[in-house]
Amino acid sequence: MSTIIEVDRLSKLYRNNRGIRDIHLKLHQGDVYGLLGPNGAGKTTLLKLITGLIQADQGNVCLFGEQMENSFERAMSRVGCMIESADFYDYVSANQYLSLIASFYPNVNSNRITEMLQEVGLDRYQNEKIKHFSTGMKQKLALAAALLPNPELVILDEPTNGLDIEGIVLFRNVVKRRAAEKGTTFLISSHMIHELEQLCNRVGILFNGGMMVEGDVSALLQGTPTLEQYYIEQLQSAKKGDPT
Structure with missing residues (x-):
């Protein structure tokens, strides 16, 4: 299975000390990957780094097996993205x-x-x-x-904001159809956790700029009835161990 995105030791910190730290991530062809996390966790920063909109402090991003810094235009010609408000x-x-x-x-x-x-x-x-x-x-x-x-890879930041129920169902069907029929890979950041549970085969949860947990949805939900409950439990556990 082809590797579409590979992120290694990726870090970007802003003056307020927010951002992301030492992120590792790998997406394969046909993955629908959901990125979860509270506000300020670093989700949009990660998407901007992957698409070259901002520069990393350290680490590497590979798209389609090539380093972004060496093949930016060629790689991005195969990518569609919607980051923050269009x-x-x-x-x-x-x-x-x-x-x-x-x-x-x-x-x-x-x-x-x-x-x-x-x-x-x-x-x-x-x-x-x-x-x-x-x-x-x-x-x-x-x-x-x-x-x-x-595109072979689609990166979407809060794509269901402002959509009514019919629009959300339409979005869900578009993603499912393209992933299944064309092998399109999706990386989706969203707070609509019920949608991500229906859409995604894999998810990652960011907290305070780090990747707290990630993996196959089916594996993560063993013993937990919903992705929402799993997310809340993971977040509460992380906050207990967070000195800030």
Whole structure:
């Protein structure tokens, strides 16, 4: 099974001493990996380091078997991502926005744009200006942009924020279908723990910048009825041993 992401001894500390410390992580093709942790645990920092948006203090990131520092453009051409709140040009339509994104990829045409708008349920609104979109609609558009180049790896930061129940089910089905049918690998940071339990085959829990525990969901939940209960138990145990 191909290794898609390999993170070794990755660290990044900010002036307030928050960030991540000595993170090890490995994702294989077809994994749907959920990243959990309280606010400030380092989830977004880790995603930014993996995608090259910020520079690490130490450690290595390999995508598709290659060091990011040696093959950044080649690696990222195979990655779709949505990290923190997506920025949009409010005065353009959804179709125009995706056309702009498509211009960066030689193999993405208008048929692909139409297909993605349909997949995320925005085809009825393709000619409407983004400034009129709700938060959930903007999340769907950001997901469409991340999936537009048909990436082998998709990295998503809180992708279900603002989605209604129908939107959450749509998102879940899109991820499951792509992982099963295309072998797409997903790394998803979210507080929607019930969704991650349904979606993910593996999870990792960050606490105070370190990887507290990670592994197969089925193995972690032996003896624990839900991922939420397992998460709370692990967090409470970690806080008891944390001098801060």
